[in-house]
Amino acid sequence: MKVSFAQNNNTNIMPSGYIKTQEADDKKYYHDDYILEGIGAKLPNPKRAVYELTTYPKKGLKGSPNSNFYEFLKMGKIPYVVGSAAMIALYCVGVNKYNSGDKLEALKIAKQVGTGVVLYAAGKSLGGKLVKKGVHMTTGIDVDMPYRKIVAQAPEKPGENRDSVDEYHKVFESVDFVNWPILEKFGARHGDCDKYYKKIAKRAGFGEDLNAPGQTMQPRIKSVVTRTYAAKNVVSYLWAALGVALSRQQAVVDFAKNDTFKTLIKNPKQSALKLGSCAKNAVKQLWNGTNKTSGILGKTLMAGTLAATVLGVALSNKDFRAKKHKSVIDPNKPVEEC
């Protein structure tokens, strides 16, 4: 079967050459992959998450030939969610392991583990976001820039129709195969193929008149993305460790002991104040430590994590900016024809 890749904005032609029904019309740019813009693009999408967490395992367990690496990676969230719940359950049931006298202490530990798991996840997410946000602010490169990809599905059974599914990728998710064309399509949509490169080039100090901004900027963007990922992968776990360390401070323990979820919801204003003072005290307690070793470790952990975050952003900026040097070529001099 011949597959047409003709681009025609007026008809709903899929890249695979199949014509879609009218329902596709209400989706903008349905016919092609496109970068997602707007505030909502990066917000968590519960509906999509539920779809991913239910459909992908089903496909995988069935052994569908359409199950791909993207789906496998998406399933990687499952162990985090299930594992965290299992860990909290282990400790909560473990509370009964103790005599009545020790039960309170055990419950305290169970609550600590619960807060620990939550703060681990929060810390990990925050750490990664801080590095990425820092790089975004300093270079203009958003490593999380999302795009929607349409993936054609092979028929799984004889006689089955071909279909397509949406996948939500990131432009820079692979440093080996950055999706440069989509950046250009994005530019084209806004009137200039090189729009994105020009924007970054300007941030990097190359001005606006580069001959081939793509050619100049691609290697620089790639090195920024590589360093950002390397830094993020380590820094996010430092923040996770910081989260767990904070969860073991007396202030957090007391907070978890005195307040239940219900009471927090009832008085949101008071809860916010309490949470604030709890966070402040926890940081203080972590800094001071309960003994000499824990004090030293607490200080090292806090200072080290902050330093690593700043360093991660700073290193990601390395080699990004245009070097200021005197050009030997005079751009104003007319070029001699050979």
Added chain:
Amino acid sequence: MIENVQNTNFASKNQAAKTSKAQQQFMDRKIFEAFKINAGSKTAYMPTGHLIKSKGPIGGLAVGIKDTFSDVKNFAGAVKNGKSNDHSLGRMNDLGLKLGGALIAGYLASKKMAPTSKGMEFIGFGAFLASMALWPRLTIDAPIKAKNGFNIRQKYIDNEGRKKEFFQDNQYLPWDLWSNEKINKIADRMHIDKNMKDREEFTKKKMQKIALQGNTEWMLSCGVGVPLMTSMICTAAEKPLELFNIKRAIKKSQKNLELMASGNKSVADYAHEIKDSGLDFTKLKGSADKKAERIFEELDPMKLVKQAKDQDSRHLIEELRYSNSLMDDIRQILTPKYIDSVDDFTTTLLDKVFKGGKVKSVNLLGDTVEKVISSDALKAVVEKANVQDGRNFAEKLLEAMKDAQLPLPTGMGQEEFVSGVTDLIQQNGLGKKSEAEALALLSRNGKAIKALQRKTGKLFEAVNSVFGARAESAATLRHSNFASSVLEQTGIKKNMALLKEIKETSGSGKAFDTLRKFFSKSAGYSDKEYADAFIELAGGKGPKGLLGKKIQSIFGYLDKNSKSTTAMKDALGKLGSETASLEGMPTLKNMYGGGRSGLKNIVSKFMHEARLNFNSTSHRALATLDFEKRVADSAAVKKFVKQKFGTADLADDFIEIARKTIYEGTKSGYSSAERFVKAGKVNMWKEVLDFLYNQPLADSTKKAIAEAAKMQEGAGISSEAKNIISGFNKYRSKVFDALKSSGESIPSKENFLLTGKPITQTLQEASKKLYNNKHWLKIFGIATIVAVAVTTVATFTFGRMKKEQELYEQQSKEDGNVTQ
């Protein structure tokens, strides 16, 4: 010549600068054209990718460690050069996970007190990493390999030398790495028709499907499996780690003791001494009191304990009242005085001024007689005068002598005495040291005191590691082992329903009933069986199994004649002798000496009490068994009651009170009068005590004791059990004397320890703990088994391609027909 070269160099440089842009472009074009001509003759590199053989768990661990190092290298490279690839970046995530995990374990361990809890943080982290790797390998990969003959976690090295998992990406499988031979072997294992057309293709499809299903199952199951597996590993590791830590702490402290006793210093000692060389009090300013406080702050013995945060050590230091004595001595040295050593001065005064102490005095009859002055009286006078107030010391001494009505030396006037004393001080250097000298002395002493404190700290650590009440010591282990042994003998250990009932009953009612049944049953045995039960209750052969051996070796340190006890005594002696170098610190010297409140006495008392504590608990259990044996003969009890109270009617009440006392009696129980009064009748305290501890033992008990005495240590009886049984009679008389003399008042600590822990209480506490452990293990043990079973069984359903297989087979047949 040189000039020439320089000229040419300069010329060429100039030339180069002048080389036009056009020339540069011409050169580039030349290179490109040369490449274009040769391009056709170039071929791609030969592929170098290959599959890797699995190296097994130990080899895999080594490879894992090696890979982690290369991850670190890749990370450094990525940060430095900004170049990396998706594979390496993905692995950096694992690197971050390991780093973060190690930091968490390290931080949490720093907040834990007991070495086992500290160690468990790291074991937990290690077990977590191990479980993450082991879970899919054991429950998914292994069964799939067993059934289908291939590993779904098969690794390969790609052309660029990167190690990857073959089946990671379902839609990118470089099948050219597999030989047809290998694929066919797997096909044989899968029982695929040998004559099938495209057999390899079909096998590959099947492998792909199985791998995808396996990987999906991995993602779905590890969230449950890994925490469960981690907790199981940790549960299994806790006891051995605890024993290891107890023994390690004892051994380490023993080594320190030996070093102390032999006078050799440990490396740590040297390190501290270098640090202490800066201890200098000579530059202190302020009043004498302030100085004393500053110096004391520096030398405060409680500093040691605060650092160790060890309750037992704190207790020992407080008992020693070390702080007070140190402060006394410091104040003494710093207090302004006329002379330093009152003793020395008095001796010299008697010798030189009083010429042997002869004085003339007037007796009651008015006669002048010559007598010898008492040196004690003289010393008291000197001490009284020896308080600095700015006046002349000799004049003050004279005044003090007048007040005490002590006569002057024979033939000496007041003026002569004053000048004699002044000369004496000057000539013999007996005067008070200057303040600078006092501070220098304290600096010197300070260094010695610090060394002494470190050694004391080490001594206490050694004592505590064996006898301390802390969570991990030989004594604590002995207590928990006794409780566990009672649980086993009473048959409660395996009876979950009974454990639950004991746990849930408030008070000790259920534990009492269970124990009573057990003891009554044992009392009904024949002599031989009774002896066995008696010996078993005392400890029997001791803890069994591999861990049991370790436990027994730890118990060895508790023995009175053990090497460790000798080492402690030697170290104590050495410490006492080392205080001799302390100048002007008599109180501190006393502390380290053999005085009643001295260190030696306190340490030996501590050890004695700890031994008494666990021995009495065992002895009391034996006394309970003997009591039931004697009570079984009701005629004998009635005879006893009639003899004591004049009537046998009280026998039942008497037995009930006595039984409650021996099973449940606590410190307050022994001292509360109402306990021994039944329904407003007579107080039976003395009689109960007599019956329990003073009346002759049952014949069977006597025989059992004799039997135990005959047995060889190690053959059927442990040395601990032998010690307990041989000390039983002595224990009874001791406890009888102690309780009788203390009457119904609150007993002293020693007497309290003698009564031992009530066996009902021991049983109840141990049951609760055991039930909870078992209950927890039951839930999560079963959950683990179910998770493993479900995951494993599911793998056997993977790779079903019946329809496709039929299609392929049909195709083969059709093709076969065509060729025929």
